[in-house]
Amino acid sequence: MRVVVLGAGNILLSDEGIGVRVIERLPLAYHLPPEVSVIDGGTCGMEMLEDLEDLDALVMVDAIRGGEAPGTLIRLVGDAVPVFFKTKLSPHQIGLSDVLATLELVGKAPKTTAILGVQPVSLALGMELTPEVEEKMPELMRMVVDELALLGLTAPSIAAGAT
Amino acid sequence: MSKRVTIDPVTRIEGHLRVDVEVDEGKVKKAWASGQMWRGVENILIGRDPRDAWAITQRICGVCTTVHALASVRAVENALQLEIPLNAQYIRNLIILAHAIHDHIVHFYHLSALDWVDVTSALKADPGKAAHLAESLSTWSGNSKAEFTKVKERLSGFVGTGQLGIFTNGYWGHPAMKLPPEVNLIATAHYLQALEVQRYANKIVAVLGSKTPHIQNVAVGGVANALAVDSQSVLTVERLLAVKEWIDKLNDFVKNVYLVDVAVVGGFYPDWTTIGRGIVDYLSVPDIPLDGKGTQFALPGGHIAGGDLATFKAITSFNDQYFRDGVTESVKHSWYEGGKGPLHPYKGETRPQYTDFQENAKYSWLKAPTFYGKPMQVGPLPRVLAMVAAKHEPTIAYATKALDLVSAVAKTKVGLGALHSTIGRHAARAVSCAVQVDELGKQWDLLLANMAKGDLKTFNKPVFPKGEISGVGFHEAPRGVLSHWVVIGDGKIKNYQCVVPTTWNAAPRNEKDEPGAYEACLLDTPVAVPDQPLEVLRTVHSFDPCLACAVHIVDVENTEVVKVKAA
Numbered sequence: 119m120r121v122v123v124l125g126a127g128n129i130l131l132s133d134e135g136i137g138v139r140v141i142e143r144l145p146l147a148y149h150l151p152p153e154v155s156v157i158d159g160g161t162c163g164m165e166m167l168e169d170l171e172d173l174d175a176l177v178m179v180d181a182i183r184g185g186e187a188p189g190t191l192i193r194l195v196g197d198a199v200p201v202f203f204k205t206k207l208s209p210h211q212i213g214l215s216d217v218l219a220t221l222e223l224v225g226k227a228p229k230t231t232a233i234l235g236v237q238p239v240s241l242a243l244g245m246e247l248t249p250e251v252e253e254k255m256p257e258l259m260r261m262v263v264d265e266l267a268l269l270g271l272t273a274p275s276i277a278a279g280a281t
Numbered sequence: 282m283s284k285r286v287t288i289d290p291v292t293r294i295e296g297h298l299r300v301d302v303e304v305d306e307g308k309v310k311k312a313w314a315s316g317q318m319w320r321g322v323e324n325i326l327i328g329r330d331p332r333d334a335w336a337i338t339q340r341i342c343g344v345c346t347t348v349h350a351l352a353s354v355r356a357v358e359n360a361l362q363l364e365i366p367l368n369a370q371y372i373r374n375l376i377i378l379a380h381a382i383h384d385h386i387v388h389f390y391h392l393s394a395l396d397w398v399d400v401t402s403a404l405k406a407d408p409g410k411a412a413h414l415a416e417s418l419s420t421w422s423g424n425s426k427a428e429f430t431k432v433k434e435r436l437s438g439f440v441g442t443g444q445l446g447i448f449t450n451g452y453w454g455h456p457a458m459k460l461p462p463e464v465n466l467i468a469t470a471h472y473l474q475a476l477e478v479q480r481y482a483n484k485i486v487a488v489l490g491s492k493t494p495h496i497q498n499v500a501v502g503g504v505a506n507a508l509a510v511d512s513q514s515v516l517t518v519e520r521l522l523a524v525k526e527w528i529d530k531l532n533d534f535v536k537n538v539y540l541v542d543v544a545v546v547g548g549f550y551p552d553w554t555t556i557g558r559g560i561v562d563y564l565s566v567p568d569i570p571l572d573g574k575g576t577q578f579a580l581p582g583g584h585i586a587g588g589d590l591a592t593f594k595a596i597t598s599f600n601d602q603y604f605r606d607g608v609t610e611s612v613k614h615s616w617y618e619g620g621k622g623p624l625h626p627y628k629g630e631t632r633p634q635y636t637d638f639q640e641n642a643k644y645s646w647l648k649a650p651t652f653y654g655k656p657m658q659v660g661p662l663p664r665v666l667a668m669v670a671a672k673h674e675p676t677i678a679y680a681t682k683a684l685d686l687v688s689a690v691a692k693t694k695v696g697l698g699a700l701h702s703t704i705g706r707h708a709a710r711a712v713s714c715a716v717q718v719d720e721l722g723k724q725w726d727l728l729l730a731n732m733a734k735g736d737l738k739t740f741n742k743p744v745f746p747k748g749e750i751s752g753v754g755f756h757e758a759p760r761g762v763l764s765h766w767v768v769i770g771d772g773k774i775k776n777y778q779c780v781v782p783t784t785w786n787a788a789p790r791n792e793k794d795e796p797g798a799y800e801a802c803l804l805d806t807p808v809a810v811p812d813q814p815l816e817v818l819r820t821v822h823s824f825d826p827c828l829a830c831a832v833h834i835v836d837v838e839n840t841e842v843v844k845v846k847a848a
Contacts, residue, residue: 128340128341129340130322130337130341158495160340160346160495161346161494162494163494164387165383165483165486165493165494167476167479167480168483168484216391220391220476223439224473224476243321243324245325
């Protein structure tokens with residue numbers, strides 16, 4: 119089984135960088151199983167093609183402008199995934215949606231895709247998350263771990279193992 | 282009666298570009314290019330350690346991350362007058378070239394070919410005839426009847442589902458589409474093969490850059506790659522041999538597929554050698570330095586005035602005064618506070634003042650850069666013309682090869698003058714790519730030869746003096762001249778400006794109200810169907826726009842993905 123947890127986003131635009139921030143901290147908080155690759159996709163485009171080929175599952179983490187209250191955690195699966203790429207674009211996803219559409223064309227698209235994220239509070243210039251979104255980080259990381267559990271993969275907490 | 286056409290955003294590009302054109306009697310009479318996102322990365326950098334700037338600036342964009350990393354370290358090294366080890370230069374050069382090749386292949390096949398290639402027409406093609414034609418033009422192994430049959434079947438399955446996916450935004454059946462079905466099939470097959478091949482370029486960037494996207498190996502003073510001839514944990518000869526294998530694969534594709542395809546497409550669109558000329562004042566910079574200081578370069582660059590190669594004036598070193606003193610930026614038509622006239626980047630300011638789209642006043646987040654007061658075109662075309670003017674032999678050879686093939690397909694003699702055009706920009710990009718793939722091989726040889734001498738040094742430690750210093754780092758990026766300008770006071774960044782290729786090309790009108798390159802090149806472009814402005818997209822896409830680093834972000838929630846408005 120091959121699973122990628124992909125953090126997408128622009129770390130120069132405060133909460134827009136949430137995906138990358140999750141990717142940075144996830145391996146420090148959880149023991150990830152060998153089937154899982156963690157990728158900081160940043161503001162990626164076609165360079166990601168090979169990394170995302172023939173996946174059993176793609177778990178993408180990103181800021182999601184879903185019309186919810188700022189700071190709301192959001193999980194998109196099934197039919198909501200293509201809708202996300204069609205209507206809730208941010209600049210980097212113009213590249214990422216092309217990557218996924220291309221994988222579809224060549225028959226190498228991920229078998230399942232889930233998008234996890236948070237409604238941003240601010241997309242202002244800055245390299246820090248807003249305190250409201252920062253506060254949601256542990257919960258968002260747990261959502262990633264839960265998503266992996268649905269795929270039958272366990273990722274024990276590092277802190278829990280130490281106690 | 283003139284018609285106004287707004288394309289917002291222009292798709293199949295990175296970032297958010299709006300183009301407005303006024304069409305009268307089937308031709309564009311006026312054009313405005315507007316960057317719809319605010320960038321402002323410069324403001325984040327002020328007060329930071331100059332050694333961190335490269336890691337931050339490369340996050341502005343998802344396409345050309347490496348180029349900002351490299352321009353940034355070059356700017357800081359220029360301020361310090363810091364020489365870097367030869368190995369570091371070669372490793373950077375390999376990354377630069379592999380990245381450029383990746384970028385050019387993806388741009389042609391995946392981001393712009395669909396402006397010229399009608400994928401649905403490929404379904405009418407005879408795979409046998411297509412193979413006969415393709416095999417007469419090239420020795421590429423992927424041109425067989427079996428391969429084309431397979432592609433046609435796959436395509437017909439894909440179109441049959443009604444889910445065109447990546448091909449959704451194509452203007453199928455548009456009257457401006459001119460390729461025969463067989464050529465459309467060949468191009469579609471190569472589109473799919475290019476997806477396979479581009480990975481080799483990306484692997485080279487990943488192995489040498491330690492990560493992609495967003496390389497991690499550069500440092501002010503060199504690179505962080507530890508070199509060794511024996512150890513497993515660092516960049517070994519074994520890994521470098523893998524890199525060589527990927528270079529060979531890229532070489533085969535670029536020479537036998539990409540260069541040929543561009544020439545064939547050009548031959549079927551002879552009209553487009555006279556459309557999209559626009560600004561013929563060209564600027565490029567030399568790149569692929571061959572010494573630690575940047576005084577000798579493998580690929581020349583410089584300024585050409587009025588499209589006349591005899592006027593070529595070379596830019597010759599990282600300390601070139603002619604380049605450094607020539608660049609200014611105007612914000613008269615940009616959403617920034619102004620009133621001070623055009624400013625040199627060392628004195629550049631980034632203070633937003635948004636007004637809304639006002640075609641006679643401010644209408645873009647892009648500034649308007651000029652070189653000695655004149656707007657420039659930058660990119661592969663200026664690069665190739667500069668290299669031809671500098672009598673760079675490989676460039677002349679590939680340009681001649683491409684133009685001879687165009688002439689054969691078009692059944693008329695097509696010369697160098699045809700390059701000053703929309704299709705000419707594509708041809709120049711392919712010629713540039715062929716030159717770059719040769720140079721990639723040469724840089725690999727240089728690195729190996731230097732390591733064989735026992736030189737494994739990759740880093741010279743920078744030391745920041747008290748007081749103020751400033752520097753410029755330039756780089757001939759895939760889309761053209763990129764320059765980062767840094768002012769450092771007591772070891773901290775005091776000012777930082779990025780003047781990026783798409784800012785040159787997609788610039789709004791300047792201080793003297795002269796149009797930027799896109800705006801000028803769109804004039805007289807024919808538009809057959811105003812609400813399907815394929816021809817406008819052809820010219821804009823020929824520049825390979827990449828707006829993410831030219832500008833940055835608006836909230837696009839609840840906006841249509843593409844809006845073409847003809848009124």
